[in-house]
Amino acid sequence: MNKKRFFSVIIPSLLLGACxxxxxxxxxxxxxxxxxxxxxxxxxxxxxxFAANKDxxxxxxxxxILKTATAGAAIGGGAGYYMDRQEAKLRHQLMNTGVQVERVxxxxxxxxxxxxxxxxxxxxIRPDFGDVLQSVAxxxxxxxxxxxxxxxHTDSSGSDSYNMMLSKQRAQSVANVLSSNSVSTQRLIIQxxxxxxxxxxxxxxxxxxxxxxxxxxxxxxG
Numbered sequence: 001m002n003k004k005r006f007f008s009v010i011i012p013s014l015l016l017g018a019c020x021x022x023x024x025x026x027x028x029x030x031x032x033x034x035x036x037x038x039x040x041x042x043x044x045x046x047x048x049x050f051a052a053n054k055d056x057x058x059x060x061x062x063x064x065i066l067k068t069a070t071a072g073a074a075i076g077g078g079a080g081y082y083m084d085r086q087e088a089k090l091r092h093q094l095m096n097t098g099v100q101v102e103r104v105x106x107x108x109x110x111x112x113x114x115x116x117x118x119x120x121x122x123x124x125i126r127p128d129f130g131d132v133l134q135s136v137a138x139x140x141x142x143x144x145x146x147x148x149x150x151x152x153h154t155d156s157s158g159s160d161s162y163n164m165m166l167s168k169q170r171a172q173s174v175a176n177v178l179s180s181n182s183v184s185t186q187r188l189i190i191q192x193x194x195x196x197x198x199x200x201x202x203x204x205x206x207x208x209x210x211x212x213x214x215x216x217x218x219x220x221x222g
Contacts, residue, residue, distance in 0.1 A: 079220045086143040114212035123169035137181035149217040152192045155208035168192025
């Protein structure tokens, strides 16, 4: 089998083995991040195996390429698969809570609007939101190969200095709940951005409500 034909067979075969995932919340089928990483890992590994030992028989070479590509797929898909599993669990836990789960590459972002997290001008966690944060903490404890960036954000009302202070206090309050539920403080990076990073304009009450939030960004470390 020549190189062109081999790669036209091996890569699609690896993709078909695990490429399509079903999102129970949107009803859509999609290629998982793990599969994309696996395809890249498989391709690189197989190319290296193809280039080595050109004097081998075709059968021996192809067997070696298949084994190497499979190993490369496992390595390439590792972080993506890990985050796929964490994403699925968090989406299930946070359904109907008001917390948004966003996926950007191999990173997950949990967006917690302040209207469900804090009272106005307060950094105290609302009592009815405490259980939600505790359930998130359980998942973060289980999936411990991630760094957790906790960032607080406000709208443009009030002074810059007040908004910066409030955003930091709110981020710290969320981080305190996580750490009190056995999430290692070494994984937590706590930041306040005040009004400097709006996601929409502050020209309306709805826009301001969207900008008042705490975000957890989960970044794979392994």
